[in-house]
Amino acid sequence: MSSDEPLISIEDLEVHFEDQSMLNAMVPSWMGDRLGLQEQPTVQAVDDINLELGENDVLALVGESGCGKTTLGKTIVGLQKPTGGAIKYRGHDIWDVRDGNADTDMTFEEIRRALQIIHQDPGSALNPYRSVLDNLAVPLKRWHPHLNYEERRTRILNMLKRTGISPPEDYAERYVHQLSGGEQQRVALIRALLVEPDVILADEAVSALDVSLRIGVMDLFLEMQEIFDTSFVFISHDLANARYLAGKSGGKIAVMYLGEIVEIGTADEIINDPKHPYTKVLQWATPKLNPEQAQEAMRESPPVRKIDIPDATKPPTGCRFHTRCPEARETCREQTPALYEDGTGEAYHRTKCFRSVDDHEYWQSTELTDDDPVSDETASPSDDGSVVDEASS
């Protein structure tokens, strides 16, 4: 366990889900075609991801519903087993450790404890039949069985006070429905922090809150990160939230589209110098407060050729964004771009788009338009009954 080993490293990660419905298994393929069933529909939830997360690091995953950000997040904290590639905690493959194939004395229990999660809806993640104190006692009993009631209570009250819930003695006796949304989210955060994890995955932890409460809760996350040296993986569909968290903590933003990271960089690089056309779409979608800029954005059409996201069981060929990309050309349909480094070499900025390569043949190929018959082949959800949008959120 050398100190320069990243906390979490992800190599060529891939998570595919297969549709194992009875109907698909029973019907022979020739009949399936006639019935309009898809042949072994595999959802490529996450593909070709390489990432590292250091100690005290912040990573924000941003993208539309169905882009695979939750699947990737769950894989990072060891809740989802990858179908390809590796996910390592301090250099040890998490799933090898679990299966006893790893040459180490590290246990899967230790890893599970080091990687915690906070859900989108804290109200339903906490036990409604138990008081705040009892809810928070659960992880302490599990991981610190030697503590007695008084010691547990003291620790919990301290945490409540630290996260700005006062008076803590009063709140400790309350039930979940007696707390506001922001307070519930604080309690969920405390529950995750009580076991002193290395990484906390916060899945859309602030997007359900009122706009005016988001900064407060995000500030709390950042403060706790400082105090407890915890790394955060923060999932959001809102670029503005990602900017706040990654920007204030010096972390990174990764933009995802249909299971792939299409652009990654510091908050400053992603917000002020977006390179990928999809990142620019997300930027367009993020509302402006300046009234003139806001009206201008409303008059413009969205900078995509199609509003709806394609079916994840049939991702487009080549660059997966080419069916909606306003900059797409012939090359994008035929070839898959790599995650190209920013030219300067200094910065961390990487973009999965041919436009980042000055002398790529992309620049010579012809532009794709919606009249192009081929682009219809690559499944927009308007020609099939997919429910990709909501499925993974």
Add this chain to the structure above:
Amino acid sequence: MSHQAVSASGTDSRTPEDPIITIRNASVRFEMDKGSSTVLNDVNLDIYRGETLGVVGESGSGKSMFADALLDAVVDPGILTGEIRYHPEHGDPVDVLGLKPWELRELRWETISMVFQGAMSAFNPTMSIGEHFEETLEAHGWDRGEGMERARQLFTDLHLDPERMLRSFPHELSGGQKQRALIALSLILEPEVLVMDEPTAALDLLMQRSILNLLYDIKDKYDLTLVFISHDLPIISGFADRLAVMYAFEFAEIGRANDVLGNASHPYTRALLKSTPNLETPLSEMRPIEGESPDPVNHPDGCSYHPRCPLADERCAQDDPAFRPVEEGHEVRCHYWDEAADAVPLDFGGDEQ
């Protein structure tokens, strides 16, 4: 941030003084064991024909109650008092609260239509989308052929494939598609006013913005007056012509969207803008709003915002401020509105002075 610069850019081609709905002294009260709870407090507002009005407020500010009141749809045992009038283009004003049940039912779909919060479950899962349209047309005695033609046109305008949509069942659609289908359904009986209560809150940002863009584009074609209710101030900036900011069950500031955003004059509006994550404001400028919204049972005396307001003094604690004009068409309920800009400075980036 000079007044002149902002007002000059906010020119509007419509005649703004033609109200389609007028609301006077509207209040909603619930009588409970622990006391009387006021969830809409003596609200006055004109909604102009053809405008897009954005009603903004945090959870529990009374904005959904405002929507319910517009259609006399407040649930029991809530008591709605005051006066709500619908003004047809020709003919006498209609007293909405005095309508008979069948008249109210007609008004609700054919004049004022509504898309509620939680629209995802608004469709019957056992019926195709097409059947929902047929059922609605039949229940109101409309011609089915003409109606379905209109449905197809609405789908096309909302970037949906009409034939496929009519065939589909709700579970086969994505959230964004369902939401657009619901908007189409709410427009099938040619209403004049469409009231939307957090219609896009469950969708991701890109879909929300795309739907707003479509509404923005079809609004004139269908001659609509839009009332858009949301907790998300930035999402409706640029979309709404006028904004009405709710705080603690009443309006705090009303005006043209440009003026309310560019020259926000209520300390609450300014604090709300300051607390909103966005891409332009420097990170160090963003701040949460201190304190909590008031409880509907224990309403503070004086200005309801005074316990949280940096400008509050004795006067605010005792005296509930009336609306004062800031500039033409822009009103604010604050004793010290002209000091708000200095007390709560704002920086949205961009080219504002």
